[in-house]
Amino acid sequence: MADVVATNETIVVIGGGISGMTAAVEAAETGKDVILLERAPSLGGRVSQLYKYFPKLCHPTCGMEINLRRLRGNRRIKVLTLAEVQKVTGEAGNYQVTATLHPRFVNENCTACGACAEAVTAEIDNPFDYGLSRMKAAYLPFTMAHPQRYVIDPSLIGTEEAQKAKDACRYDAIDLDMKPETVTFSAGAIIWATGWRPYDAAKIQPYGYDRYANVITSVEFERLADTRGPTGGRILRPSDGKEAKNVAFIQCAGSRDRNHLTHCSRICCMASLKQTTYMRERFGDDAQSSIYYIDIRAIDRFEDFYQKVQADSTVKFIKSKVANITEDEATGDVILHGVDTEGYHRYDNRHDLCVLAVGMEPSVDVRRIADVAVDASGFIEVNGPNGAIFGAGCAANALDVNRSVQSATASVLRAVQVVNRVAKAEG
Amino acid sequence: MADMKIGAYVCQGCGLGERLDTKALAQVAQKEGKAHIVREHEFLCNAQGVAMIQKDIDEEGVNRVVIGACSRRAKAEAFHFPTVAVSRVNLREQVIWSQPATDEARELTQEMAEDYMRMGCAEAKKVVAPTPNAAVGTNKRILVVGGGVTGMTAALEAARAGYDVLLVEKTAALGGVMAKLFKRVPFREPYSDPQPTGVEDLVAAVTNEPRITVFLHATTTRTSGAPGQFSVDITTESGQTQTENVGAIVMASGFTPYDASRLPELGYGKSPNVVDQSGLEALALAAAAKGEPMRRPSDGREIKSVVFVQCAGQRDASGTHLRYCSGHCCNTSMKQAMYFKDQNPDIDTVVLFTDLRTPGNGEDFYRSAQKKGVTFTKGKVSGVEAAGDGSAVVKFHDLILDEPAATMAGVDLVVLATGQVPNSGVNIDIPADATDVDDKPVEHAVSVLNLTYRQGPDVPQLKYGFTDSHFICFPYETRRTGIYTAGPVRRPMDIAQAMDDATGAALKAIQEVENAALGRAAHPRSGDLSFPTFRREGCTQCKRCTVECPFGAIDEDEQRYPQFNEGRCRRCGTCMGACPVRVISFENYSIDSVGSQIKAVDVPDEFSEKPRILLLACENDAYPALDMAGVNRRVSSAFVRTIPVRCLGSVNTIWITDALNSGYDGVMLMGCKHGDEYQCHFVKGSELAAYRMSKIDDTLKNLNLEADRVRNLEVAITDMERVPQLINDYAAKIQEIGMSPFKGF
Amino acid sequence: MSDLNTTMVNEYRSNFLKEVEANVEEGRWVKMCMQCGVCSGSCPLGPAWEHPPQEIFMMIRAGKRDEVLKSESMWMCTSCYNCIVRCPRELPITHIMHGLANYAHRLGLAPKMNPTRRFAKIFWDNIVKSGRVNEIELSLRLYFMDGFKNGVEKAWSMKDIGLGMLKARRLNPLGFVTHKGCKDTKGIHRMLKKAREIEDRRKGFAA
Numbered sequence A: 001m002a003d004v005v006a007t008n009e010t011i012v013v014i015g016g017g018i019s020g021m022t023a024a025v026e027a028a029e030t031g032k033d034v035i036l037l038e039r040a041p042s043l044g045g046r047v048s049q050l051y052k053y054f055p056k057l058c059h060p061t062c063g064m065e066i067n068l069r070r071l072r073g074n075r076r077i078k079v080l081t082l083a084e085v086q087k088v089t090g091e092a093g094n095y096q097v098t099a100t101l102h103p104r105f106v107n108e109n110c111t112a113c114g115a116c117a118e119a120v121t122a123e124i125d126n127p128f129d130y131g132l133s134r135m136k137a138a139y140l141p142f143t144m145a146h147p148q149r150y151v152i153d154p155s156l157i158g159t160e161e162a163q164k165a166k167d168a169c170r171y172d173a174i175d176l177d178m179k180p181e182t183v184t185f186s187a188g189a190i191i192w193a194t195g196w197r198p199y200d201a202a203k204i205q206p207y208g209y210d211r212y213a214n215v216i217t218s219v220e221f222e223r224l225a226d227t228r229g230p231t232g233g234r235i236l237r238p239s240d241g242k243e244a245k246n247v248a249f250i251q252c253a254g255s256r257d258r259n260h261l262t263h264c265s266r267i268c269c270m271a272s273l274k275q276t277t278y279m280r281e282r283f284g285d286d287a288q289s290s291i292y293y294i295d296i297r298a299i300d301r302f303e304d305f306y307q308k309v310q311a312d313s314t315v316k317f318i319k320s321k322v323a324n325i326t327e328d329e330a331t332g333d334v335i336l337h338g339v340d341t342e343g344y345h346r347y348d349n350r351h352d353l354c355v356l357a358v359g360m361e362p363s364v365d366v367r368r369i370a371d372v373a374v375d376a377s378g379f380i381e382v383n384g385p386n387g388a389i390f391g392a393g394c395a396a397n398a399l400d401v402n403r404s405v406q407s408a409t410a411s412v413l414r415a416v417q418v419v420n421r422v423a424k425a426e427g
Numbered sequence B: 001m002a003d004m005k006i007g008a009y010v011c012q013g014c015g016l017g018e019r020l021d022t023k024a025l026a027q028v029a030q031k032e033g034k035a036h037i038v039r040e041h042e043f044l045c046n047a048q049g050v051a052m053i054q055k056d057i058d059e060e061g062v063n064r065v066v067i068g069a070c071s072r073r074a075k076a077e078a079f080h081f082p083t084v085a086v087s088r089v090n091l092r093e094q095v096i097w098s099q100p101a102t103d104e105a106r107e108l109t110q111e112m113a114e115d116y117m118r119m120g121c122a123e124a125k126k127v128v129a130p131t132p133n134a135a136v137g138t139n140k141r142i143l144v145v146g147g148g149v150t151g152m153t154a155a156l157e158a159a160r161a162g163y164d165v166l167l168v169e170k171t172a173a174l175g176g177v178m179a180k181l182f183k184r185v186p187f188r189e190p191y192s193d194p195q196p197t198g199v200e201d202l203v204a205a206v207t208n209e210p211r212i213t214v215f216l217h218a219t220t221t222r223t224s225g226a227p228g229q230f231s232v233d234i235t236t237e238s239g240q241t242q243t244e245n246v247g248a249i250v251m252a253s254g255f256t257p258y259d260a261s262r263l264p265e266l267g268y269g270k271s272p273n274v275v276d277q278s279g280l281e282a283l284a285l286a287a288a289a290k291g292e293p294m295r296r297p298s299d300g301r302e303i304k305s306v307v308f309v310q311c312a313g314q315r316d317a318s319g320t321h322l323r324y325c326s327g328h329c330c331n332t333s334m335k336q337a338m339y340f341k342d343q344n345p346d347i348d349t350v351v352l353f354t355d356l357r358t359p360g361n362g363e364d365f366y367r368s369a370q371k372k373g374v375t376f377t378k379g380k381v382s383g384v385e386a387a388g389d390g391s392a393v394v395k396f397h398d399l400i401l402d403e404p405a406a407t408m409a410g411v412d413l414v415v416l417a418t419g420q421v422p423n424s425g426v427n428i429d430i431p432a433d434a435t436d437v438d439d440k441p442v443e444h445a446v447s448v449l450n451l452t453y454r455q456g457p458d459v460p461q462l463k464y465g466f467t468d469s470h471f472i473c474f475p476y477e478t479r480r481t482g483i484y485t486a487g488p489v490r491r492p493m494d495i496a497q498a499m500d501d502a503t504g505a506a507l508k509a510i511q512e513v514e515n516a517a518l519g520r521a522a523h524p525r526s527g528d529l530s531f532p533t534f535r536r537e538g539c540t541q542c543k544r545c546t547v548e549c550p551f552g553a554i555d556e557d558e559q560r561y562p563q564f565n566e567g568r569c570r571r572c573g574t575c576m577g578a579c580p581v582r583v584i585s586f587e588n589y590s591i592d593s594v595g596s597q598i599k600a601v602d603v604p605d606e607f608s609e610k611p612r613i614l615l616l617a618c619e620n621d622a623y624p625a626l627d628m629a630g631v632n633r634r635v636s637s638a639f640v641r642t643i644p645v646r647c648l649g650s651v652n653t654i655w656i657t658d659a660l661n662s663g664y665d666g667v668m669l670m671g672c673k674h675g676d677e678y679q680c681h682f683v684k685g686s687e688l689a690a691y692r693m694s695k696i697d698d699t700l701k702n703l704n705l706e707a708d709r710v711r712n713l714e715v716a717i718t719d720m721e722r723v724p725q726l727i728n729d730y731a732a733k734i735q736e737i738g739m740s741p742f743k744g745f
Numbered sequence C: 001m002s003d004l005n006t007t008m009v010n011e012y013r014s015n016f017l018k019e020v021e022a023n024v025e026e027g028r029w030v031k032m033c034m035q036c037g038v039c040s041g042s043c044p045l046g047p048a049w050e051h052p053p054q055e056i057f058m059m060i061r062a063g064k065r066d067e068v069l070k071s072e073s074m075w076m077c078t079s080c081y082n083c084i085v086r087c088p089r090e091l092p093i094t095h096i097m098h099g100l101a102n103y104a105h106r107l108g109l110a111p112k113m114n115p116t117r118r119f120a121k122i123f124w125d126n127i128v129k130s131g132r133v134n135e136i137e138l139s140l141r142l143y144f145m146d147g148f149k150n151g152v153e154k155a156w157s158m159k160d161i162g163l164g165m166l167k168a169r170r171l172n173p174l175g176f177v178t179h180k181g182c183k184d185t186k187g188i189h190r191m192l193k194k195a196r197e198i199e200d201r202r203k204g205f206a207a
Helices: A018-029 A060-072 A115-119 A160-168 A218-225 A268-286 A300-310 A401-426 B022-031 B047-059 B092-096 B106-126 B149-160 B176-180 B199-208 B277-290 B329-343 B362-371 B495-517 B544-548 B574-578 B591-600 B622-631 B653-661 B685-694 B696-702 B722-737 C003-010 C015-023 C027-032 C038-042 C053-061 C065-069 C082-086 C093-107 C115-130 C135-146 C148-157 C159-167 C185-203
Strands: A011-014 A034-037 A077-080 A083-091 A094-101 A123-125 A134-136 A181-187 A189-192 A196-198 A215-217 A246-253 A288-293 A315-319 A324-327 A334-340 A345-351 A353-358 A360-362 A389-391 B006-011 B037-041 B064-069 B085-090 B142-145 B165-168 B212-215 B218-224 B230-236 B241-246 B248-251 B255-257 B274-276 B305-309 B348-353 B375-386 B392-398 B403-411 B413-416 B420-422 B461-463 B483-485 B554-556 B562-564 B613-618 B640-645 B666-671 B710-714
Touching: A011 A018, A011 A094, A011 A181, A011 A401, A018 A034, A018 A060, A018 A077, A018 A189, A018 A401, A018 B495, A094 A189, A115 A160, A189 A401, A215 A218, A218 A268, A218 A353, A246 A268, A246 A334, A246 A345, A268 A288, A268 A300, A268 A353, A300 A315, A334 A353, A334 C038, A389 A401, A401 B149, A401 B495, B006 B022, B006 B047, B006 B106, B022 B037, B022 B064, B022 B106, B037 B047, B047 B064, B064 B106, B085 B092, B085 B106, B092 B106, B092 B622, B106 B591, B106 B640, B142 B149, B142 B241, B142 B495, B149 B165, B149 B176, B149 B199, B149 B212, B149 B248, B149 B495, B165 B218, B165 B230, B176 B199, B176 B277, B199 B212, B230 B248, B248 B495, B274 B277, B277 B329, B277 B413, B305 B329, B305 B392, B305 B403, B329 B348, B329 B362, B362 B375, B362 C027, B375 C053, B392 B413, B483 B495, B544 B554, B544 B574, B574 B685, B591 B640, B591 B653, B613 B622, B613 B653, B613 B722, B622 B640, B622 B722, B653 B666, B653 B696, B666 B685, B666 B722, B685 B696, B685 B710, B710 B722, C015 C027, C015 C053, C015 C065, C015 C093, C027 C053, C027 C093, C038 C053, C038 C082, C053 C065, C053 C093, C065 C093, C082 C093, C093 C115, C115 C135, C115 C185, C135 C148, C148 C159
Parallel strands: A011 A034, A011 A189, A034 A077, A189 A389, A215 A353, A246 A288, A246 A353, A288 A315, B006 B037, B006 B064, B064 B085, B142 B165, B142 B248, B165 B212, B248 B483, B274 B413, B305 B348, B305 B413, B348 B375, B613 B640, B613 B666, B666 B710
Antiparallel strands: A083 A094, A094 A181, A123 A134, A196 A360, A324 A334, A334 A345, B218 B230, B230 B241, B255 B420, B375 B392, B392 B403, B554 B562
8 A cells, every 4th residue: 555645634534434425525625635444345335325315315326426526536535445444543633543454356457347246156145235135256335336346255265266256357456365454654633434333123122123034124124125225126025025015113223222222313213204205105005104103303304304204194103112023923924012102002013014213323432443532322522532533424423414414524624623733833 | 729639549348349349439539530549458447558548648749538438437547637638438338338248239339339439539629628717716714604603613613724714793792692591402421411501712712713803793785706706895883894805605694583472372472471492591591690590570489380382383384383393492491491400309390392302312311301300291282371370371282191181280481492593684586576475575584695696695595494505415515606504594403513513614615715716616516627608799698697507606797798707606507508599618518519429420311220319418317327227237229329418407408409400319318306305416407407498399399390309307316227218218209209300411 | 279270280290290209119210201102012911001101100290199099000010020121211110110009008099909909918917927928828818808708719710729739738728727937026027117117207108
């Protein structure tokens, strides 16, 4: 990685999702040098796995296209993928960032022609679809992946398959001898944008996520609805591939719960409301969506969206934290048990599919890597004594996309203040 | 300018060499495209291929490069030749990957590729690498309008990055709403108790910051110019005006509480013991100043019972009151209930709500309120009535116990959580002389910025008075370049969010002054150095460009000609699309650069059974969707010739009539969704295109052509399955209505 | 002020909530409920409750003192602890239910004929007497609490279980005679008396 030049006027952005990409392009377009580190083989992050955004029901890749164009056109940004940050030391204006660069086994020569994937037969779970589909072990992470370069899965290394992939490549792009590399570079300020991960739904034992095929998470449901997803956008339930026309959405699956996540994850209500529109889009008046909620948190301008969904006769709202789920083994249907607390009504409701609106938790335990203050949920404190390490997006709070972008943009100014000070001091 | 010298390069990699006769393509470039240098290469994007092109630029004087390889969206890093104009001919994604790899398809695929080479060369002749505008503005001061928490934060954060700031505040003091609060909602661990607002510290920091100049009792009475060169009149209450130059503006004009007197059913105005949230803050501040507990406004009696009514005049689907939720009010009511509980735990405090909204760590604050004994009741308030003794009776439907006629009597104080109404100035979409349903003139708000822009004095609004922005992906991108709105004028928000928002807006302002000084465009064509120019002698002063520019970039000069303020321009080309006499162009994008591509296509005669369909595709969404359809090897008609456009708004109808006149059998346009939930990156582009195309029927009628010869379609970037289908359906439709009668003329 | 007005004024005032906080075991947790209803849904005896726990909490906040304290509902709790495990606010619901039942009982408001209350009373009297449960006496008192005829019928219906227990030596038929109290019965009585005094003082019951 000899071509990575970093000084203590460089801003290092950790995480290449919507927040990190935003931070990187906004900083670079302000004239700052940026190194953008992403652990996965592609930029894009979690939003690239969403079918649509609320409240406009537009597509995340639309914004990503613009951001990628800005990023590709800006020579101040150096992107490193498969880069896992191990340690951050130093202080404001003078940090050392150490990262491991995992091997992609594919170099810059790759044209994304796809010949290696054609040559390989081995398949692995597709993480882009949360394992709901399989893919070749030589793969492009997704159609809009950046960099547009294939990846050879490490499981292939040392097998004949790997050789087949290499032999299929006419551009000498496959290098099976790549080794992990450790790199260290300087930074004046660090923007921490490592985002979130869905709370492990299996921990909510009475919902049977680990036992019932037809209990899935909200992020998995996005993949089912996505026309680029494992079912081509048909909402089919996992147990038998039947169309899931009657779907339950359970709010606060992990959030607002002292036994799980104490915070409210903010996005889940809106995500479920949005997902009822997928139901209507697919099944029209035959759709049946039921939202089980404690409070519908369609905050500020999102209230419109809530009102629109409320007006849809195919959507029902039940004020209830579902007690437990059982499975009808004969049909695979799920039966939700609980009490509607608005007037006390017990229910045992049968659904084709149940979607758990899982909460957000920080994807990385930041304190293992750097000396920063986090709140009780592990989010980086924006006002904490963190030197020039600035949390952005969901690393700093449970945020929706719009607020993540806002947070990322704000973090850029905080970083710019530091590197400008450094520049001034250095003349 | 040096002589035009075109270098055309054809790649043989990624199967191009097998699927196409690249030698023939090179010949097309040379003979028909008049390329001076033509080269084939087996792997053009590798270091050697790139070096070959660079060498031709450096040594052979090539100043127009035509690259017949993959999509312009691929290998952008490799094919980066900033000193010359580059035309990318998309032979991979949209030719060989979108056509069947069969022997039968070979002929049509080759024809397609050859046409695209002709188009690439034709474009290359008409474009140059843009040079920055000489008339750039280099002022880097930031003007912040509004001295509340948002404005003060924006000013301070910009100053800390080394920028000079002018801060204009309408009232006699800095502080805004923040200064009128007793305490604020906690903003970091532990989220349990109301916190001091810190407003004095913030005001002191602003006042002591040498880079910030504060104007009190002042408003912006005239704003003209463009990023890097705004000229602003700052007028003080005494009537004195001074003119200042600034580079960018942050508009932080804040909010006004919703007028609670419109809620007589909730008792406001009928009893002094019914207050809104700001009224309660005033009581709390006054009491704290005296060191006493809060007392009943009507008679000064001790307060024993307080009810907080959430969503008062908010979340109103009927449209009588605010339709939206103001986001902060649940937390604010909890904070205010704590004022009482912290003072005396025996005071009853009840919060009546329908959905309690405390996102993130607000949940901790909610628990803390409960722990302090604030009670929460899910209920819909139907009315607040005054009792004789000064107390109030609150009637509501208890939704949990399902008691429609629940009552709380003997309430000493009722606090209405009314919402935030943005101070966004004049709604420029409502004409100045507009009347309401009763024919009464619409009362316009007072302008905040007093822009001299042709399109109106303030920033455009989206909904409910909040200023327009892309909202999800690009929340700061207003429709007035160099002017960034922040705080509750953009969306309802609390102090913590407003401070974050102000910081982001300040960054955007700084970024804009830096780029404006270099002549670079702002998002989404960041860094683009081209800008529109017009042929003055051809202009008919029809003003369409000044009206239609989504960014209000074009004014009129004294002689009523359009005045392009390049710094305000976002390079979408909507003006170019609007111009009926086609006098507007960019150095790298013009009526001619697209028109000559249209004309470069080889149109077979009407007996060939090979129709030609022109597809003008938005480069932001439709074109990527077409590329990705190719990546997924989705086959679409080989009769289509696609040209990416900056935005559908830039499509001039002349392209369509020219295409039809020169024998094309059909024209498709693919752009982004428009309307309320618009997805157009240039806000109005696709909408304007749809409007213009709705009028093209007349043109078609004059040409004696069927209405189906032109089809305008809304497409999203994810439509990689749908787009080939749309193309094939349209190709079938064209087969059905038959070949154009205009071939061969 | 008339009684009606007093009731109205007390509605949704925290008088009763405060009373519960002060006098009911774990009563201070009642205010922490957010009405999600997971307790009510998780309760295996749920369908048998007139007012499930979450509703009782709301009724307490609404000041419905009589309705709550005279309710049969909290007597339905069998201490399975499902609700406690599931409560997102960590309310010790089982304990609160028992606390409320106990409080209602002490106030004399608990439904007189509630079988759980009666059983608890019989059990208490039985155990207090000698410091140990006399099982045979307890069973018989339980069976015959609704009169002789009822008792015979109930005992007859349980005869198989009873015989089984006898065979397995889980029930001593001579318990009346052979039952032995604990070593220091008087000491137990003194302890309980003291405890009662402390409780009464704390909760404001007349001695």
